[in-house]
Amino acid sequence: MKSGQSRGSGRFGADVVPVAVPMAVMLAIGLWGLDRGGMWGDESVTFQVAQRTVPQIWRLLHDVDAVHGLYYLFMHAVLAVHPGEVVLRLPSVCAATATAGLVAALGVRLAGPRVGLWAGVLYAITPMVGHYAQEGRSYALVAAGVAASTLLLLRTVDGVGGRGWGPYGAVVGLTCALHELAVPVLCAHAVTLALLRVPRGLWSGWGRAAVAVALLLVPLVWVSRGQSGQVAWLVAPGWDRVERLAGNFSPGPAGPVFWGSLLLSAVGLWERRTAAVALPLLLVPPTVLMAVSQVRPLYHDRYVLYALAGASLLVAAGAGRVARALGRMRFEGRRMRVGGRRVHALLGAAGVLALVVTFLTQLPVHRQDRAAAHRPDNLAVVSALAVRQMRPGDPVLFVPSVGRLAALAYPKGFQRARDIALRESASRSGTLWGREASPGELRRRLASVDRVWVVSEPYALDPRWSPPDPVERAKLAVLREEFAVREEHARDGVVLRLHVRRQPADEPPGEPPGAATTARLPVSRPAAPRTRRRPGRW
Structure with a gap:
């Protein structure tokens, strides 16, 4: 009994350390620079929607963003504790931390503690993971759900009688409810079962779980199908998107780290059991979404963030195979003989060094990602501009109306201004940024003012x-x-303009707004306008 307990405790320690270390690394990376000084558009949607009442959220989901409904309800509970930017992003940090541990646990189960440790740390230091670990959206939570369901799948296959399909189905269903484009993970798991050549009884249990998930998702898919205009900005992916995804999934930039990772992934294919789990997870979801997107564009890299776990497992499996091959070798010289434990110690040190070097090569990317300017926009800057430039009672016009997200996320900057186009607030209207007056009513409102501030998206200036x-x-x-x-101020891709009523001697109608006047004013011009997708979409 004592010897058995001893072995069990040793196994427990050997399994816990490889899981705990990646989690600690991921937590440190996730918390580093978490308060970057401003939300961007998509985060602001989460922030303002989650602070509505549950009936208001429910009303919104009937018309828009049903795909994020469960996430908004979850964040409603989170932000009830404290509505702040750091709290907004903490669930993603925690989810990414859990995912790093789950990837490590998969590696431990498939190929041993060393491979598990390497896989978990590789996942944690990949910049794409760090990016979405600091974003107030659902993608990091989806990645955690997929990793957990994959581990449950493997444990059920390794168990007796397949008694774990209930928990597996529950986790997959919850994950797909967080974002329905996680559904391709079921295809990946089906390929895994085929490669592992599981008995018919396991196929039957998995099939029942998959059908239950599909039935659960039917209402969500039906509603979100009517809201597909939200992803109208997506285009059919080409080979350039494949190359971009490969770069995003790599723990290092193009060069030695990238090609070394690719080579180790190829070596990892020889680890048949690990490859049977990792390769379908890596390839099937992106392939399915890219194929579907040739007919109906639905693909974006962030929708398949969860597939990155497969890449980390393959690279670590390849490194583990190389390490085992080197561990069987003996190195002899005139003065020393190296073998056995010494070789394993050297290999362990080399593995740690390789991970440190990989992280250091990506350190500039990690640093850049923690700057608010690296996101598509910074609504805090828009609000700060409004505070400095607008006078009490000044009318403000958002062009297009999505620009109102700045006022919803940071109302302090616009509390002295008058939203001249707004007819009904976002929360009352069950929309993301409110309902505006009709064209006729808008013209009448603008006719009553001699000056108006315009918050404009860059592409709207074209x-x-x-x-x-x-x-x-x-x-x-x-x-x-x-x-x-009369005035123009540009900052981080957003333009704030003061428009004044034209006198009869000014430029004739038909010219771009302010074309003649602006030429005479020392105004700051934005950089070349960049077209940005509308926030709040999938």
């Missing part, structure tokens, strides 16, 4: 931009016909 929304077209027409630009 005279060739022709929005499909009649309200947006009315905004541009009134500004062009009746107003001229």
Whole structure:
């Protein structure tokens, strides 16, 4: 009994350390620079929607963002504790930390403690993981759910009688409810079962779990299908997206680290059991989404973040195979003989050194990612500009209306201003950024003012931009016909302009808003306009 307990405790220690170390590394990376000084558009959607009442969230989901419904309800409970930017991102940090531990646990079960440790740390130091670990969206949580379900799948296959399909189905169902584009993980797991050549009884249990998940998702898919306009900005992926995904999944940049990882992944294919789990997880979800997206674009790298775990496992398995081969070798010289434990110690040190070097090569990327300017926009900066420039009672116009997210996320900057186009608030209207007045009503409101501040997206400054929304077209027409630009301030891809009513001697209608006036003013110009997708989409 004592000897058995001794072996069990030793095994426990050998299994815990390889899991705990990657979790500690991931937690440190996730918390590093977490408060970067501002939310960007998608995060602001999470922030403002999650602070609505549950009935208001439920009403919103009938028209938009049903795919994020469960996540918004979860974040509603989280932000009830404290509505702040750090708290907004903490669930993603915790989820990424858990995923690093789960990847390590998969490696331990498949190929031993050393491979598990390497796989978990590789996952933690990959920049793509660090990026979404610090984002107030659901993708890190989905990755954790997929890793947990993969571990449950493996434990059920290794068990007796397949009694673990209930927990497996529950975790997969919850994960897909967080984001329905996690469904391809079921295809990956089916390929894993085929490669492992499991008996028919296990296939039957897995099939029942998969059917239960599919039935659970039918209502969500039905509702979100009617909201597919949210992803109209996506395009069919080509080979350039494949190359980009390969780079994002690599723990290092193009060069020795990238090609070394690729080589170790190829070696890892010889570890048949590990490859049977890792390779389908790595390849099947991106392949399925890219194939579907040739007909109906649904692919984005972040939707398959969870597949990155397969890459980490393959690289670590390859490194483990090389280490075992070297461990069987003996090195002799005139003065010393190296073998056995010494070789294993040297290999362990070499593995640690390789991971440190890999992280250091990506350190500039990690640092850059922790700057608010590295995100598509920084709504805190927009609010700060408004505080400095607007006077109490000044009318403000958002072009397009999605720019109102800055006022929703940081209302302090706009509390002195008057939103001249707003007809009904976002929370009351069950929309993401509120309902605006009709084109006719908007013209009447603008006719009553002699000056108006315009918060503009860069692409809206392009005279060739022709929005499909009649309200947006009315905004541009009134500004062009009746107003001229007096001031312009640009910061982090957002432009704040003061428009004043044009006098009869000013430039004739038909020119871009403020074309003549702006040429005479020492205003700051933004960099070349960059088209940005509308926040709040999938």
